[in-house]
Amino acid sequence: MLAEVEALQASNAEELENLRIKYLSKKGAITALMADFRNVPAEQKKEVGIKINELKNKAQEKLNELREAFGSSDSEDNSIDITRTAYPIALGTRHPLSLVKNEIIDIFARLGFSLAEGPEVEDDWHVFSSMNFAEDHPARDMQDTFFVEAHPDIILRTHTSSVQSRVMEKQQPPIRIICPGRVYRNEAVSARAHCFFHQVEGLYVDENVSFTDLKQVLLLFAREMFGEDTQIRLRPSYFPFTEPSAEMDVSCTLCKGQGCSMCKGSGWLEILGCGMVHPNVLELNGIDSTKYKGYAFGMGVERIANLKYQVKDLRMFSENDVRFLKEFEAAN
Numbered sequence: 001m002l003a004e005v006e007a008l009q010a011s012n013a014e015e016l017e018n019l020r021i022k023y024l025s026k027k028g029a030i031t032a033l034m035a036d037f038r039n040v041p042a043e044q045k046k047e048v049g050i051k052i053n054e055l056k057n058k059a060q061e062k063l064n065e066l067r068e069a070f071g072s073s074d075s076e077d078n079s080i081d082i083t084r085t086a087y088p089i090a091l092g093t094r095h096p097l098s099l100v101k102n103e104i105i106d107i108f109a110r111l112g113f114s115l116a117e118g119p120e121v122e123d124d125w126h127v128f129s130s131m132n133f134a135e136d137h138p139a140r141d142m143q144d145t146f147f148v149e150a151h152p153d154i155i156l157r158t159h160t161s162s163v164q165s166r167v168m169e170k171q172q173p174p175i176r177i178i179c180p181g182r183v184y185r186n187e188a189v190s191a192r193a194h195c196f197f198h199q200v201e202g203l204y205v206d207e208n209v210s211f212t213d214l215k216q217v218l219l220l221f222a223r224e225m226f227g228e229d230t231q232i233r234l235r236p237s238y239f240p241f242t243e244p245s246a247e248m249d250v251s252c253t254l255c256k257g258q259g260c261s262m263c264k265g266s267g268w269l270e271i272l273g274c275g276m277v278h279p280n281v282l283e284l285n286g287i288d289s290t291k292y293k294g295y296a297f298g299m300g301v302e303r304i305a306n307l308k309y310q311v312k313d314l315r316m317f318s319e320n321d322v323r324f325l326k327e328f329e330a331a332n
Protein backbone atom coordinates (compact mmCIF):
# COMPACT_ATOMS: atom_id res chain seq x y z
CA MET A 1 0.00 0.00 0.00
CA LEU A 2 3.03 2.30 0.51
CA ALA A 3 3.71 2.48 -3.24
CA GLU A 4 0.00 3.05 -3.87
CA VAL A 5 -0.07 5.97 -1.43
CA GLU A 6 3.05 7.46 -2.94
CA ALA A 7 1.45 7.49 -6.39
CA LEU A 8 -1.77 9.26 -5.33
CA GLN A 9 -2.97 12.10 -7.57
CA ALA A 10 -5.71 14.72 -7.17
CA SER A 11 -6.50 17.78 -9.28
CA ASN A 12 -9.15 19.46 -7.16
CA ALA A 13 -10.40 19.69 -3.59
CA GLU A 14 -13.12 17.12 -4.13
CA GLU A 15 -10.75 14.44 -5.38
CA LEU A 16 -8.41 15.20 -2.49
CA GLU A 17 -11.22 14.84 0.03
CA ASN A 18 -12.20 11.49 -1.51
CA LEU A 19 -8.63 10.27 -1.05
CA ARG A 20 -8.64 11.39 2.55
CA ILE A 21 -11.88 9.48 3.13
CA LYS A 22 -10.52 6.41 1.35
CA TYR A 23 -7.35 6.15 3.43
CA LEU A 24 -7.48 8.23 6.57
CA SER A 25 -11.08 8.75 7.65
CA LYS A 26 -12.68 6.63 10.38
CA LYS A 27 -13.59 4.05 7.76
CA GLY A 28 -10.44 4.50 5.70
CA ALA A 29 -8.08 1.72 4.72
CA ILE A 30 -5.18 2.85 6.89
CA THR A 31 -7.44 3.42 9.88
CA ALA A 32 -8.73 -0.14 9.36
CA LEU A 33 -5.16 -1.49 9.40
CA MET A 34 -4.58 0.30 12.69
CA ALA A 35 -7.73 -1.23 14.10
CA ASP A 36 -6.44 -4.70 13.07
CA PHE A 37 -3.19 -4.05 14.85
CA ARG A 38 -4.38 -5.63 18.05
CA ASN A 39 -4.75 -8.97 16.18
CA VAL A 40 -1.10 -9.01 15.17
CA PRO A 41 0.93 -11.64 17.07
CA ALA A 42 3.06 -10.07 19.81
CA GLU A 43 6.41 -10.98 18.23
CA GLN A 44 5.43 -9.10 15.01
CA LYS A 45 3.84 -6.09 16.70
CA LYS A 46 6.97 -3.96 16.64
CA GLU A 47 7.75 -4.50 12.95
CA VAL A 48 4.12 -4.12 11.81
CA GLY A 49 3.60 -1.09 14.06
CA ILE A 50 6.52 0.71 12.47
CA LYS A 51 5.22 -0.10 8.98
CA ILE A 52 1.67 1.09 9.70
CA ASN A 53 2.97 4.32 11.20
CA GLU A 54 5.19 4.84 8.21
CA LEU A 55 2.23 4.30 5.89
CA LYS A 56 -0.02 6.68 7.84
CA ASN A 57 2.61 9.42 7.88
CA LYS A 58 3.31 8.93 4.22
CA ALA A 59 -0.41 9.21 3.36
CA GLN A 60 -0.77 12.38 5.45
CA GLU A 61 2.33 13.87 3.86
CA LYS A 62 1.13 13.02 0.36
CA LEU A 63 -2.30 14.58 0.92
CA ASN A 64 -0.69 17.76 2.26
CA GLU A 65 1.57 17.85 -0.74
CA LEU A 66 -1.37 17.54 -3.12
CA ARG A 67 -3.29 20.22 -1.25
CA GLU A 68 -0.42 22.64 -1.62
CA ALA A 69 0.04 21.80 -5.28
CA PHE A 70 -3.35 23.09 -6.41
CA GLY A 71 -4.38 25.14 -3.41
CA SER A 72 -7.46 24.17 -1.49
CA SER A 73 -10.67 26.11 -1.80
CA ASP A 74 -11.64 26.11 1.85
CA SER A 75 -11.92 29.21 4.04
CA GLU A 76 -8.19 29.28 4.79
CA ASP A 77 -7.45 30.02 1.16
CA ASN A 78 -5.53 33.30 0.85
CA SER A 79 -4.77 33.13 -2.83
CA ILE A 80 -7.55 35.60 -3.70
CA ASP A 81 -7.21 39.05 -2.16
CA ILE A 82 -10.73 40.42 -2.21
CA THR A 83 -9.55 43.84 -1.00
CA ARG A 84 -7.40 44.38 -4.07
CA THR A 85 -8.58 46.82 -6.76
CA ALA A 86 -9.96 45.16 -9.84
CA TYR A 87 -7.24 46.51 -12.12
CA PRO A 88 -4.07 48.54 -11.68
CA ILE A 89 -5.12 52.17 -11.29
CA ALA A 90 -2.50 54.62 -12.49
CA LEU A 91 -2.43 57.62 -10.17
CA GLY A 92 -2.53 61.06 -11.73
CA THR A 93 0.41 63.40 -11.40
CA ARG A 94 0.63 67.15 -11.19
CA HIS A 95 0.98 69.03 -14.46
CA PRO A 96 4.48 70.47 -15.01
CA LEU A 97 3.03 74.00 -15.14
CA SER A 98 1.39 73.46 -11.75
CA LEU A 99 4.68 72.15 -10.37
CA VAL A 100 6.53 75.26 -11.54
CA LYS A 101 3.74 77.63 -10.50
CA ASN A 102 3.64 76.10 -7.01
CA GLU A 103 7.40 76.38 -6.73
CA ILE A 104 7.29 80.08 -7.65
CA ILE A 105 4.49 80.70 -5.13
CA ASP A 106 6.40 78.79 -2.42
CA ILE A 107 9.54 80.85 -2.90
CA PHE A 108 7.66 84.16 -2.65
CA ALA A 109 5.51 82.91 0.22
CA ARG A 110 8.73 82.44 2.19
CA LEU A 111 9.53 86.09 1.45
CA GLY A 112 6.20 87.20 2.89
CA PHE A 113 4.07 87.42 -0.27
CA SER A 114 0.48 86.24 -0.06
CA LEU A 115 -1.67 84.83 -2.82
CA ALA A 116 -4.12 86.97 -4.82
CA GLU A 117 -6.25 86.11 -7.84
CA GLY A 118 -8.47 87.91 -10.31
CA PRO A 119 -10.82 87.03 -13.17
CA GLU A 120 -9.63 85.86 -16.61
CA VAL A 121 -12.50 87.62 -18.32
CA GLU A 122 -11.73 91.23 -17.42
CA ASP A 123 -12.69 94.76 -18.34
CA ASP A 124 -10.48 97.19 -20.17
CA TRP A 125 -10.06 99.28 -17.03
CA HIS A 126 -8.27 96.61 -14.97
CA VAL A 127 -6.14 95.26 -17.81
CA PHE A 128 -5.13 98.53 -19.48
CA SER A 129 -6.49 101.89 -18.26
CA SER A 130 -5.76 101.40 -14.56
CA MET A 131 -2.31 100.14 -15.51
CA ASN A 132 -1.50 103.48 -17.12
CA PHE A 133 -2.09 102.45 -20.75
CA ALA A 134 -3.53 105.69 -22.16
CA GLU A 135 -6.55 105.41 -24.45
CA ASP A 136 -5.25 104.77 -28.00
CA HIS A 137 -1.69 104.46 -26.70
CA PRO A 138 0.35 102.20 -29.01
CA ALA A 139 1.47 100.22 -25.93
CA ARG A 140 -1.94 98.50 -26.05
CA ASP A 141 -0.68 96.82 -29.23
CA MET A 142 2.21 95.22 -27.33
CA GLN A 143 -0.32 92.57 -26.38
CA ASP A 144 -2.77 91.32 -29.00
CA THR A 145 -6.09 91.25 -27.23
CA PHE A 146 -9.14 88.99 -27.52
CA PHE A 147 -12.34 91.03 -27.26
CA VAL A 148 -15.80 89.80 -26.36
CA GLU A 149 -17.73 90.66 -29.54
CA ALA A 150 -20.88 92.21 -28.15
CA HIS A 151 -19.04 94.04 -25.36
CA PRO A 152 -15.92 95.84 -26.62
CA ASP A 153 -15.08 96.77 -23.04
CA ILE A 154 -14.89 93.14 -21.93
CA ILE A 155 -11.71 91.28 -22.84
CA LEU A 156 -9.67 88.21 -21.94
CA ARG A 157 -6.86 89.51 -19.76
CA THR A 158 -3.55 89.70 -21.61
CA HIS A 159 -1.47 89.77 -18.43
CA THR A 160 -1.88 89.16 -14.70
CA SER A 161 -0.96 92.80 -14.02
CA SER A 162 -4.73 93.34 -13.89
CA VAL A 163 -4.71 91.64 -10.48
CA GLN A 164 -2.48 94.47 -9.19
CA SER A 165 -5.35 96.85 -9.83
CA ARG A 166 -7.95 94.44 -8.42
CA VAL A 167 -6.04 94.32 -5.13
CA MET A 168 -5.02 98.00 -4.85
CA GLU A 169 -8.56 99.26 -5.38
CA LYS A 170 -9.64 97.34 -2.27
CA GLN A 171 -6.59 97.44 -0.03
CA GLN A 172 -4.22 100.11 1.24
CA PRO A 173 -0.48 99.42 1.70
CA PRO A 174 1.37 97.49 2.87
CA ILE A 175 0.54 95.19 -0.05
CA ARG A 176 2.72 92.20 -0.80
CA ILE A 177 1.09 89.77 -3.23
CA ILE A 178 1.88 87.07 -5.72
CA CYS A 179 -0.75 86.46 -8.42
CA PRO A 180 -0.66 83.36 -10.61
CA GLY A 181 -3.08 82.90 -13.48
CA ARG A 182 -3.89 82.19 -17.10
CA VAL A 183 -3.67 84.94 -19.70
CA TYR A 184 -4.75 85.15 -23.35
CA ARG A 185 -3.26 86.76 -26.44
CA ASN A 186 -4.38 86.69 -30.04
CA GLU A 187 -1.32 84.89 -31.40
CA ALA A 188 -0.99 82.17 -34.02
CA VAL A 189 -0.28 78.92 -32.18
CA SER A 190 3.22 77.56 -32.82
CA ALA A 191 6.07 75.87 -30.96
CA ARG A 192 7.07 79.25 -29.52
CA ALA A 193 3.76 81.09 -29.03
CA HIS A 194 0.30 80.17 -27.82
CA CYS A 195 -3.02 81.97 -27.57
CA PHE A 196 -3.10 81.23 -23.84
CA PHE A 197 -0.33 80.81 -21.31
CA HIS A 198 0.35 81.43 -17.62
CA GLN A 199 1.95 84.23 -15.67
CA VAL A 200 2.85 85.03 -12.12
CA GLU A 201 2.68 88.66 -11.08
CA GLY A 202 4.30 90.13 -7.99
CA LEU A 203 3.53 93.46 -6.32
CA TYR A 204 4.94 95.14 -3.24
CA VAL A 205 3.67 98.56 -2.17
CA ASP A 206 4.74 100.24 1.06
CA GLU A 207 6.64 103.25 2.37
CA ASN A 208 10.32 103.41 1.41
CA VAL A 209 10.32 100.64 -1.19
CA SER A 210 13.35 100.91 -3.46
CA PHE A 211 14.73 99.37 -6.62
CA THR A 212 17.38 97.69 -4.46
CA ASP A 213 14.64 95.76 -2.64
CA LEU A 214 13.31 94.60 -6.01
CA LYS A 215 16.70 93.48 -7.19
CA GLN A 216 17.44 91.57 -3.99
CA VAL A 217 14.11 89.74 -4.03
CA LEU A 218 14.58 88.78 -7.67
CA LEU A 219 18.12 87.55 -7.02
CA LEU A 220 16.86 85.38 -4.16
CA PHE A 221 14.09 84.05 -6.36
CA ALA A 222 16.47 83.22 -9.23
CA ARG A 223 18.83 81.34 -6.92
CA GLU A 224 16.02 79.35 -5.30
CA MET A 225 14.53 78.51 -8.68
CA PHE A 226 17.61 77.79 -10.78
CA GLY A 227 20.36 77.08 -8.25
CA GLU A 228 22.81 78.78 -5.89
CA ASP A 229 25.30 79.79 -8.56
CA THR A 230 22.72 81.62 -10.74
CA GLN A 231 23.59 85.19 -11.76
CA ILE A 232 21.06 87.85 -12.76
CA ARG A 233 21.29 91.01 -14.83
CA LEU A 234 18.74 93.80 -15.33
CA ARG A 235 18.41 95.55 -18.70
CA PRO A 236 16.48 98.84 -19.06
CA SER A 237 13.10 98.33 -20.73
CA TYR A 238 9.69 99.91 -21.09
CA PHE A 239 6.30 99.06 -19.56
CA PRO A 240 3.53 101.66 -19.14
CA PHE A 241 2.91 100.57 -15.53
CA THR A 242 6.49 100.81 -14.22
CA GLU A 243 9.10 103.56 -14.19
CA PRO A 244 11.94 102.78 -14.37
CA SER A 245 11.33 99.41 -16.03
CA ALA A 246 13.68 96.51 -16.59
CA GLU A 247 13.87 93.04 -18.01
CA MET A 248 15.72 90.43 -16.02
CA ASP A 249 18.00 87.75 -17.43
CA VAL A 250 19.42 84.78 -15.55
CA SER A 251 22.70 83.07 -16.42
CA CYS A 252 21.93 80.20 -18.79
CA THR A 253 20.64 77.20 -16.87
CA LEU A 254 22.16 74.80 -19.41
CA CYS A 255 25.68 76.15 -20.05
CA LYS A 256 26.01 78.26 -16.87
CA GLY A 257 26.86 81.33 -18.91
CA GLN A 258 29.39 79.79 -21.29
CA GLY A 259 27.16 80.22 -24.35
CA CYS A 260 25.14 77.42 -25.95
CA SER A 261 22.24 76.91 -28.36
CA MET A 262 19.60 77.51 -25.67
CA CYS A 263 20.93 81.00 -24.81
CA LYS A 264 21.95 81.58 -28.43
CA GLY A 265 25.57 81.96 -27.38
CA SER A 266 24.90 84.91 -25.05
CA GLY A 267 25.08 83.01 -21.74
CA TRP A 268 21.86 84.79 -20.59
CA LEU A 269 18.15 83.95 -20.66
CA GLU A 270 15.37 86.51 -20.28
CA ILE A 271 12.84 85.48 -17.64
CA LEU A 272 10.76 88.45 -16.49
CA GLY A 273 9.76 92.09 -16.67
CA CYS A 274 9.85 94.35 -13.63
CA GLY A 275 10.17 97.88 -12.34
CA MET A 276 9.05 100.48 -9.83
CA VAL A 277 5.27 100.91 -9.91
CA HIS A 278 4.47 104.06 -11.93
CA PRO A 279 3.03 106.80 -9.65
CA ASN A 280 0.10 107.08 -12.09
CA VAL A 281 -0.77 103.43 -11.39
CA LEU A 282 -0.82 104.05 -7.65
CA GLU A 283 -3.02 107.15 -8.05
CA LEU A 284 -5.37 105.49 -10.60
CA ASN A 285 -5.96 102.74 -8.04
CA GLY A 286 -6.52 105.00 -5.03
CA ILE A 287 -3.09 104.92 -3.40
CA ASP A 288 -1.23 108.09 -2.40
CA SER A 289 1.91 108.13 -4.57
CA THR A 290 3.58 110.79 -2.43
CA LYS A 291 3.47 108.48 0.57
CA TYR A 292 3.89 105.06 -0.98
CA LYS A 293 6.17 103.44 -3.52
CA GLY A 294 6.14 99.97 -4.99
CA TYR A 295 7.83 97.48 -7.20
CA ALA A 296 6.25 94.92 -9.49
CA PHE A 297 7.34 92.03 -11.67
CA GLY A 298 5.72 89.56 -14.03
CA MET A 299 6.97 86.28 -15.43
CA GLY A 300 5.73 83.54 -17.77
CA VAL A 301 5.30 80.13 -16.14
CA GLU A 302 5.82 78.26 -19.44
CA ARG A 303 9.03 80.18 -19.96
CA ILE A 304 10.40 79.15 -16.56
CA ALA A 305 9.23 75.55 -17.10
CA ASN A 306 11.01 75.50 -20.47
CA LEU A 307 14.24 76.60 -18.88
CA LYS A 308 13.95 74.11 -16.05
CA TYR A 309 12.87 71.13 -18.14
CA GLN A 310 13.98 72.05 -21.68
CA VAL A 311 10.54 71.60 -23.22
CA LYS A 312 11.03 72.33 -26.90
CA ASP A 313 7.43 72.94 -27.98
CA LEU A 314 4.97 75.12 -26.03
CA ARG A 315 2.02 73.14 -27.38
CA MET A 316 3.09 70.12 -25.32
CA PHE A 317 1.80 71.87 -22.20
CA SER A 318 -1.80 71.89 -23.39
CA GLU A 319 -2.06 68.73 -25.49
CA ASN A 320 -2.46 66.45 -22.47
CA ASP A 321 -0.33 63.72 -23.99
CA VAL A 322 0.04 61.28 -21.10
CA ARG A 323 3.55 60.28 -22.26
CA PHE A 324 4.68 63.89 -21.85
CA LEU A 325 2.93 64.32 -18.49
CA LYS A 326 4.41 61.04 -17.20
CA GLU A 327 7.91 62.43 -17.66
CA PHE A 328 7.25 64.71 -14.69
CA GLU A 329 6.17 61.91 -12.34
CA ALA A 330 9.48 62.04 -10.50
CA ALA A 331 9.18 65.79 -9.91
CA ASN A 332 5.79 65.38 -8.19
Ligand code: DAH
Binds near residue numbers: 158159299
Ligand atom coordinates in the same frame (compact mmCIF):
# COMPACT_ATOMS: atom_id res chain seq x y z
N1 DAH B 1 2.67 92.44 -17.74
C1 DAH B 1 3.94 92.26 -18.44
C2 DAH B 1 3.73 91.34 -19.62
O1 DAH B 1 2.76 90.64 -19.65
C3 DAH B 1 4.95 91.67 -17.51
C4 DAH B 1 5.34 92.63 -16.46
C5 DAH B 1 6.37 93.50 -16.66
C6 DAH B 1 4.67 92.67 -15.25
C7 DAH B 1 6.77 94.40 -15.72
C8 DAH B 1 5.06 93.59 -14.27
C9 DAH B 1 6.11 94.45 -14.52
O2 DAH B 1 4.48 93.66 -13.11
O3 DAH B 1 6.50 95.33 -13.56
O4 DAH B 1 4.54 91.33 -20.50
